[in-house]
Amino acid sequence: MRSLFCSLFFILVSAKCVVADEKTAASIKLTMGEPRVIVRGIRPEEQIWGPYQFPRPYKVGDRYLVSVHVKNDDISNYGSTALWFESRDKGETWKEVDASIAQECGLVLPNGDRVYMPPESGIDVSDYKTTPWNKYTPAYDFSKQAKPGTLPVPDGMTFWMGGTTIYAFNADRLPAxxxxxxxxxxxxxxxxxxxxxxxxxVDWPFLTRVVHVSRSGKKILKSIFPRGNPKIGPDGAIWVSVFSGEGHLNPANGQYSPYYSAEIFRSEDNGKSFQRRAHLEYEADGHEFPYKSGGFSDSDFEFMPDGSIVWFLRSTWYSYTGKEWDPMYMTRSTDGGHTWSKPIKFDNVGILPRLCTLENGVTLLCYARPGTFVRAALNDSGTKWTEPLVVMTPDDRSSLANKPVADPTFHDWDGSCNNPEIIPLDKNSALIFYSDFYYPDKNGVKRKTILCRKITVER
Structure with a gap:
């Protein structure tokens, strides 16, 4: 009898949980406000890709700041001076400010310090002597550090479309x-x-530095700055997502992989040092994951109310595959980021996933290409999400151009860099930042424009 009672109680509780979960799912609604112009740039026909892209927002006190990339999209330019804009009315209006404000945009730490990790450009190593491949013999010593001004035999090599060769080196083997x-x-x-x-x-086991060699012979050592947005974890530490260069050494076995790997680092000493908490290899076995991919690159994570961490991962990279979109994957950790579930496909697209949690406890996720989307977590574990709110259509937008073409390229079709960012605005809303290559000026001329919109959570 007691066993029967327990069984009935379990069924009733389970049914209540299902009803509650369905009620929660039905009660969350996302709406968006009108787009607000941050800056209008060049006409897309002047340069379809590169300038007036990649907005990166920050909240400093009661101000919102955003940087805008205005150079070519090249590893030599990651640290180039950006244009900066400020809003003092929650994103309604924007004005340009001096680029020196960047250093004020850091993360506020529990001890009251503010730390900012800027993007960094690659280093020109064209003058370095390259060790000829024919010097690679069975007796070659991969444990030796190269002499000043010399690059050793690479640990691995891959190629990009357009003629770029990419050499990978264990950082410990490079000149000091x-x-x-x-x-x-x-x-x-x-x-x-x-x-x-x-x-x-940075305690990065098997850190791999990559050198891009162009067809002209120019050699650029790619920087390793963290591309993710740092955040304070429930433990008071700084957490930040990073990804490897184009090819890396797997720390589990030291073997070379031509793909990106995703990483999460932590700092327990207020940014004086960072240690790796998580490493995720792209499993390109042709079964669970599509083989044709760049690996796990841009990513973001969030701490969920149930104590778990969700981690979303981009898998596409055009220069590897010629394809601008591929699935976005999701993984979870229930032990503070020490171990992670096998990544599963979350959506068919997913460039630059970004997450934030509002004061009301709702976690938001944005991602893109083609199209731009926002979703909200429906439960405390982040395993259920709303259907996407479409901020920008994934359909062909090329007819919106100043000079529409009959046979559009992908970026003509897409009409955006589709590298969105999202940050909290108030208790129930956030601001999403994105680019639109076909946004008209006062004369109706379409220009590459950086926009923001208010995303509101309604319950």
Whole structure:
């Protein structure tokens, strides 16, 4: 009898949970406001890709700041001076401000410091002597550090469309001036106003540095700055997502992989040093995952109310495959990021996944290409999500161009860089930032424009 009662109780509780979950799912609705112009740039026919793209927003006190990339999309330009804009009315209007404001845009730490990790450009190593491949013999010593001004035999090699060759090196094998494992960091100590330049040490096992060699012979060593948005975890540590270069050494076995790997790092000493918490290999076995891919690159994570962490991962990279879209994957950790579930496909697209949690407890996710989308978590574990709110259509937009073409390229079709960002605005809303290559100016001329829109969560 007791067993029967327990069984009935379990059934009733389970039924209640299902009803509650369905009620929660039905009660969350996402709406969006009108687009607000941050900056209008060049006409898309002047340069369809590169300038006036990749907005990156920050909240500093009661101000919102956003940087806008205005150079070519090239590893030599990641650290180039961007245009900066400020809003003091929650994204309604924007004005340009001096680029020096960047160093004020850091993450506020529990100790009151503010730290900012800027993007960094690659280093020109064209003058470095390359060790000829014919020097690679069974006796070649891969444990030796290269002499100054010399690049050793690579640990691996891959290629991009357009003729770029990419050499991968275990960082420990490079000359001393190129083998440093550190991130540039600007710190504004609590109670002060002037930023101080620091270099945080990074404990990155098998850190792999890549050198891009163009058809002209120019060699650029790619930087390793974290591309993710740092955030404070429930443990008070700094957490940030990163990804490897184009090809890396698998820390589990030291073997070369031509794909990107996704990483998460933590700092328990307020940004003085970082240690790797998570490493995720792209399993390109032709079965669970499509073989034709760039691997796991841009990613973001969020701490969920049930104590788990969700991690979303981009898998496409045009220069590897010629394809601008591929599935976005999701994985979860229930032990503080030490171990992760096998990544599963979350959606058919997913460039630059970004997450934020509002004061009301709702977690939002944005991603793109083609199209731009926002979804909200429906439960505390992040395993159920609303249907996508479509911020920008995934359909052909090329007819909106100043000079429509009959046979559009992908970026003509898409009409956006589709690298969205999202940050909280207030208790129940967020601001999404994105680009539109076909947004008209006052004369009706379509220009590459950076926009923001308010996303509101209704229950």
């Amino acid at each position: 001036n190129l083998s440093k494992k550190e991130w540039t960091l600007f710190r504004i100590p609590k109670g002060e106003t002037e930023p101080k330049l620091e270099h945080a040490s």
